[in-house]
Amino acid sequence: MKVEADVLEVARAASVPATAGRGRSLRVLLHNAVAALAVLAAWQVATWVVRSVFFPSPWQVARALVDLGLNGDVAGHTLLTHMWWSMARLAAGFLMGVLLGVPLGLLMGLYKPLYAGTRAALEPFRFIPPIAWIPLTIVLLSGFSRYVFLIWLGAFFPIFVATLVGVPRVEPIHKNVAKVHGAGRWYILRKVVIPSILPDILGGMRVGMGTAWMTIVAAEMSGGETTGLGRMMVNYAELIRIPEIVVGMILIGALGFAMNEVLLRIEQRLFRWRWEVTL
Amino acid sequence: MRAGGEKVLVDVTQRFGDLVVLDRLRFSIAANEFVCVLGKSGCGKTTVANLLAGLLPCSEGAVTIDGVSADPRRHELAFVFQEPSLWPWRTVRDNIRIGLEIKRVPAPELERRVADMIELVGLRGFETYYPYQISGGMKQRVAIARAFAVDADLILMDEPFAALDEQTRHGMQAEVLRIWERKKTTVVFVTHNLEEAIYLAERIIVLTEKPTRIKASLDVELPRPRDYAHPGFIALRKRLGELMGSAW
Ligand SMILES: Nc1ncnc2c1ncn2[C@@H]1O[C@H](COP(=O)(O)OP(=O)(O)O)[C@@H](O)[C@H]1O
Ligand SMILES: [Mg+2]
Numbered sequence: 393m394k395v396e397a398d399v400l401e402v403a404r405a406a407s408v409p410a411t412a413g414r415g416r417s418l419r420v421l422l423h424n425a426v427a428a429l430a431v432l433a434a435w436q437v438a439t440w441v442v443r444s445v446f447f448p449s450p451w452q453v454a455r456a457l458v459d460l461g462l463n464g465d466v467a468g469h470t471l472l473t474h475m476w477w478s479m480a481r482l483a484a485g486f487l488m489g490v491l492l493g494v495p496l497g498l499l500m501g502l503y504k505p506l507y508a509g510t511r512a513a514l515e516p517f518r519f520i521p522p523i524a525w526i527p528l529t530i531v532l533l534s535g536f537s538r539y540v541f542l543i544w545l546g547a548f549f550p551i552f553v554a555t556l557v558g559v560p561r562v563e564p565i566h567k568n569v570a571k572v573h574g575a576g577r578w579y580i581l582r583k584v585v586i587p588s589i590l591p592d593i594l595g596g597m598r599v600g601m602g603t604a605w606m607t608i609v610a611a612e613m614s615g616g617e618t619t620g621l622g623r624m625m626v627n628y629a630e631l632i633r634i635p636e637i638v639v640g641m642i643l644i645g646a647l648g649f650a651m652n653e654v655l656l657r658i659e660q661r662l663f664r665w666r667w668e669v670t671l
Numbered sequence: 672m673r674a675g676g677e678k679v680l681v682d683v684t685q686r687f688g689d690l691v692v693l694d695r696l697r698f699s700i701a702a703n704e705f706v707c708v709l710g711k712s713g714c715g716k717t718t719v720a721n722l723l724a725g726l727l728p729c730s731e732g733a734v735t736i737d738g739v740s741a742d743p744r745r746h747e748l749a750f751v752f753q754e755p756s757l758w759p760w761r762t763v764r765d766n767i768r769i770g771l772e773i774k775r776v777p778a779p780e781l782e783r784r785v786a787d788m789i790e791l792v793g794l795r796g797f798e799t800y801y802p803y804q805i806s807g808g809m810k811q812r813v814a815i816a817r818a819f820a821v822d823a824d825l826i827l828m829d830e831p832f833a834a835l836d837e838q839t840r841h842g843m844q845a846e847v848l849r850i851w852e853r854k855k856t857t858v859v860f861v862t863h864n865l866e867e868a869i870y871l872a873e874r875i876i877v878l879t880e881k882p883t884r885i886k887a888s889l890d891v892e893l894p895r896p897r898d899y900a901h902p903g904f905i906a907l908r909k910r911l912g913e914l915m916g917s918a919w
Binding site for chain 1: 774821
């Protein structure tokens with residue numbers, strides 16, 4: 393058996409991810425910490441230049457953060473409560489987006505006439521931003537159901553479309569491998585189609601998560617309930633208390649970032665078989 | 672050596688639109704025979720393999736295996752494709768399982784057979800590697816292991832080594848023969864390479880240009896392992912060169 397040349401090649405292939413080890417990830421962490429501090433410093437400098445009572449310093453915002461976290465807002469809700477509700481609504485709407493988007497995308501991807509025949513009825517909805525639905529939903533829905541509906545609208549289409557366009561891109565040869573051995577459609581769907589397009593679906597989920605997160609804030613600002621980060625920001629806007637508004641902004645950014653990172657980690661775990669993981 | 676009766680019967684005409692690719696192509700294959708189908712690029716070799724595997728419906732005529740129309744659900748078939756065909760999301764071991772998994776081979780038996788094939792193609796130690804981590808030669812070895820893991824009525828190999836370098840190819844050819852001698856299955860090996868056909872085949876079916884018919888069917892009675900410098904090898908190569916040359 394002549395395996396030596398192959399072994400060398402294997403060693404070469406395996407060594408690529410190995411170099412991206414501890415040392416490098418620590419350096420990346422350091423770079424990010426420095427960059428974050430630089431933004432903070434620039435902000436501080438800007439407050440010295442602008443000198444407006446409506447432009448808060450990092451220090452004022454930090455105080456507002458601690459105060460909101462410990463003592464709560466004007467209505468007594470703490471930051472944790474606001475965050476919890478925003479996240480709960482997001483999770484519910486996003487989950488519905490996945491549960492409807494993936495099966496519908498699969499179905500329409502597998503049965504092309506179904507998509508071709510409903511295209512004109514379906515596609516225009518994609519171009520109505522979820523925010524444009526707010527006036528209608530204020531009338532028709534209230535509270536939690538309104539928020540979930542709006543988030544679902546935001547999350548659904550990116551997930552649905554990613555699944556839909558992924559299906560025809562499945563390698564025919566990968567399906568043929570199963571067909572030759574007599575596999576049925578159900579086996580091919582579960583063992584070939586879904587693993588093939590899972591990276592597309594996860595990519596769509598990340599885009600959907602982004603849209604959903606933008607939608608939740610706007611949805612909460614539309615009123616209905618007293619909790620949620622968007623609601624909190626509107627409350628403080630009415631009081632012209634800028635530091636608290638900035639606290640809301642920062643938390644929205646940080647939570648969105650954290651959720652995206654979680655999805656990325658899941659992708660990296662799930663798709664170890666892939667040469668590169670998309671960003 | 673031809674044992675038993677005719678296992679596979681082919682009698683097909685194949686069209687794609689107006690293009691007649693196979694024109695009443697007729698041949699038969701005996702059980703446990705190693706047949707090479709030789710023809711130039713574009714003459715319809717992949718089409719023949721697809722028809723034999725039941726991946727493509729015949730325009731006219733039929734392919735029968737043991738008297739029954741070729742059907743992946745009724746026959747045990749296996750295919751080593753020309754293009755990369757490993758599932759990139761599965762490890763070496765899990766790729767080799769595919770055929771057995773579909774045929775619902777019980778777990779202990781399945782594990783034993785997968786382990787046997789890994790041993791037989793020399794992939795021990797690479798069971799948990801993903802396709803992107805191994806070389807082209809190893810990938811094709813996995814594809815071969817996957818095909819021979821099932822007790823196939825018929826194994827189809829469509830230019831499986833065309834993309835490999837010369838040295839790797841020779842090694843793989845010897846390996847395929849070794850496995851075939853061990854497992855004794857019927858193999859149809861498609862190629863455009865004269866030496867490859869002579870080295871491997873018990874019989875070579877030479878195809879014409881499109882619309883494709885059979886140009887010749889030659890028994891290869893050279894001793895194994897075959898030697899490229901053997902006078903018989905050289906004579907046969909010359910003969911095939913003439914056959915192919917006059918066809919184009
Ligand atoms: N699905 C198809 N539709 C139309 N033409 C095809 C199809 N498959 C093969 N052909 C044509 O049939 C001929 C034979 O193709 P193929 O069997 O792939 O040849 P080979 O494997 O010998 O190179 C080629 O001219 C090719 O263009
Ligand atoms: Mg071909």
